[in-house]
Amino acid sequence: MTHGPRGSCELCERDGGLLVWRSDKLRVIRAVGDAQSTDHPGFYRVIWNAHVAEWTDLAPADRSHLMQAVAKVETVLREALQPTKVNLASLGNVVPHLHWHVIARFDWDARWPAPVWAPALRHVPDAASRLAVPLDVLDAQVASALQAG
Numbered sequence: 001m002t003h004g005p006r007g008s009c010e011l012c013e014r015d016g017g018l019l020v021w022r023s024d025k026l027r028v029i030r031a032v033g034d035a036q037s038t039d040h041p042g043f044y045r046v047i048w049n050a051h052v053a054e055w056t057d058l059a060p061a062d063r064s065h066l067m068q069a070v071a072k073v074e075t076v077l078r079e080a081l082q083p084t085k086v087n088l089a090s091l092g093n094v095v096p097h098l099h100w101h102v103i104a105r106f107d108w109d110a111r112w113p114a115p116v117w118a119p120a121l122r123h124v125p126d127a128a129s130r131l132a133v134p135l136d137v138l139d140a141q142v143a144s145a146l147q148a149g
Contacts, residue, residue: 011097012051021143025049025062026069028146030139036116041128041135042077042104043116044142046070053096070100072145077104080133080141087116106130 010016017029017037029045031037046069052058058066074086083104090100103116109127110120128135 009051009095009097011047011095011099016045016047016099018139020044020139021146022049023146026066028069028073028142030135030142035120039110039120039124039127040103040105040116041131042081042083042138044073044077044102045099046073046102047097047099052098053092055090055098057098066098066100069146070102073102073142076138076141076145077102080138081131084112 015027015029017031017033020028020030022028026049027047029047031040031043031045037043046066048058048062048066055063070088074088077083077086081104084107085105087103087105088100089103090098092098101116105112105116107113108124108130110122110124111118112121114121124130131138133141
C-alpha cells in the first residue's frame with residue numbers, strides 16, 4: 001500500500017486497531033491482530049486524525065495536546081499494569097501518518113528486553129492473561145482518563 005498525500009493511507013482510511021477513544025483531533029486504539037499485539041497486549045497507539053507525517057507539521061498547541069494524550073495513556077498503563085517499562089515510539093517509516101506507540105513492557109514478555117519489533121526471544125502463551133486487569137477494563141480506564149481531559 002502506498003502512503004501519503006498521493007496515495008492511500010491506512011490510518012486515514014481505518015481506525016488502525018480497536019478504537020478505545022476518539023476526539024475531533026486524535027484517537028487512541030489498542031493494537032490487535034498481529035504478533036506484537038498478541039505478545040504485548042498493553043500496546044496502544046495515539047493517532048492524530050488529520051494526515052500529517054511529521055511531528056513539526058503540527059502547531060505547537062497541537063503537539064502539546066498530542067503529548068498530553070500520550071502521557072495519559074502511559075499513566076494508565078503504569079498505574080493499572082505496573083509494567084517493567086513503558087516504551088514510547090513515533091517512527092512512521094512504514095505508515096507515515098503521525099502516531100505514537102505506547103507499549104507496556106514486562107520482563108516476562110516475548111521480546112524483553114529487545115524492541116517489540118524484534119524477533120521473539122521466547123514463547124509466552126496467552127500474555128493477556130498475565131496482566132493485572134482484563135483488556136476491556138484497561139481500555140475503559142484509558143478512555144476515562146482521556147475523556148476527563
